[in-house]
Amino acid sequence: MKNQLIRSLTGIVYIAIITLSVICSRYTFFALFTLTTFLCLWEFYRLINIHKGMNINPYIYAGGGAALFLSFFLHTSGIVGHSIFSLYFLFILGAFIYELYAKEKQPIVRLSFIFFGQCYLALPFSLLNLLAFPNMTANIPIYHWNWIIVLFIFLWANDTGAYLIGVQFGKHRLLERISPKKSWEGAFGGLIFAIAAALILAHFNQQIAWYHWIVLSAAVAVAGVYGDLFESLIKRTLEVKDSGDSLPGHGGFLDRFDSFLLAVYVLLFYIQFFIQS
Numbered sequence: 001m002k003n004q005l006i007r008s009l010t011g012i013v014y015i016a017i018i019t020l021s022v023i024c025s026r027y028t029f030f031a032l033f034t035l036t037t038f039l040c041l042w043e044f045y046r047l048i049n050i051h052k053g054m055n056i057n058p059y060i061y062a063g064g065g066a067a068l069f070l071s072f073f074l075h076t077s078g079i080v081g082h083s084i085f086s087l088y089f090l091f092i093l094g095a096f097i098y099e100l101y102a103k104e105k106q107p108i109v110r111l112s113f114i115f116f117g118q119c120y121l122a123l124p125f126s127l128l129n130l131l132a133f134p135n136m137t138a139n140i141p142i143y144h145w146n147w148i149i150v151l152f153i154f155l156w157a158n159d160t161g162a163y164l165i166g167v168q169f170g171k172h173r174l175l176e177r178i179s180p181k182k183s184w185e186g187a188f189g190g191l192i193f194a195i196a197a198a199l200i201l202a203h204f205n206q207q208i209a210w211y212h213w214i215v216l217s218a219a220v221a222v223a224g225v226y227g228d229l230f231e232s233l234i235k236r237t238l239e240v241k242d243s244g245d246s247l248p249g250h251g252g253f254l255d256r257f258d259s260f261l262l263a264v265y266v267l268l269f270y271i272q273f274f275i276q277s
Contacts, residue, residue: 007249014247014256018152018180029132030073036066037125038066039253043243051238061114065122076133078141110117121254124264131268134276150201151220151267155259157197158190158221165189170186170216174225179232187225194221208275216270223266224259232256 021032043061048054068088074080099107131148133141137265166186174182198217202210231254235243244252 005173005247008261010247010249014250015152015156019149019258022145022148022182023150026077026132029143029145029148030070031051033125033128034066034069034073035256036253037122038062039246040121040125040257041117042247042254043067043157044121045237045241047243048113048117051104051240052109052113053105054106054113056110056114061095061117064088064095065118067091067126068118068122069126069129072129073132073261074131075142076134076141078134078136078139101269119259124261127264131264131271132217134271147267147271151263152200154194154217154220155224155263157217159223159259160190161193162186162190162225175229178229182225182232183230190225191221194218208234211252212270215274216267219266220263223263227259227262230262231255 018032018188021028024093028211039062042058045056045058045061049058051141065224074084076084092115095111099111104110107139130136131151132143132145134144134147135141162182163186166181166189169185169189170181170183172179172184172276174184174187195214198213199210202208202213231243235241243254245254247256252254
């Protein structure tokens with residue numbers, strides 16, 4: 001009971017911080033997700049060092065991922081041109097050159113882990129800027145928080161439904177080899193909750209057809225499940241239960257954002273090809 005209370009309180013604070021930071025202004029959005037990108041990458045590289053015997057500096061390479069988010073923000077918000085990405089390219093070049101002089105064992109394996117972390121974590125977080133500034137070609141791009149909140153509403157609804165239904169009715173394992181606790185009942189429960197959230201949003205925003213809301217929520221929910229499973233695969237490979245202990249009752253930051261990492265691609269794709277077009 002105590003653990004459930006701690007988990008619930010942490011979840012409430014987590015939702016409140018994200019919602020307020022995203023809605024408040026472009027700068028609070030930037031501050032929150034720059035920090036989140038850094039912390040998720042720091043956790044990831046720390047796990048690699050501990051469980052794979054690597055010597056990757058988690059601060060430098062987490063900082064590199066945060067620099068990618070910064071570059072996307074500065075470019076999509078119209079502050080600077082695309083030349084800002086040169087800074088990140090220099091970071092990549094520096095990683096290769098460092099391996100020539102580092103005299104570390106298994107340099108190719110080290111680089112694989114380094115760039116996997118950048119692709120797996122830094123890139124999807126950075127793509128949030130394309131949702132925040134959808135009209136980046138305008139003279140003064142305007143910050144829009146709507147789609148970011150929609151994305152997280154679908155994910156939160158999916159997580160809530162999967163947990164509630166899975167705990168009560170979960171009997172058939174979804175992918176027991178990777179995640180023994182996840183069930184088909186929980187997955188369908190999360191899908192139903194996400195679609196219910198979509199119908200509520202459709203009622204208040206009728207500029208977008210109701211069927212788009214339903215398809216989008218279902219696609220995000222499914223992608224969220226796969227994102228969760230993929231992080232479980234990483235943890236099972238590294239033989240750890242959680243990515244960290246920073247969030248009481250939830251594990252680490254990576255544990256909390258795992259479902260987001262694939263869902264953001266689905267949302268961007270659907271908006272680009274089926275809504276904006």
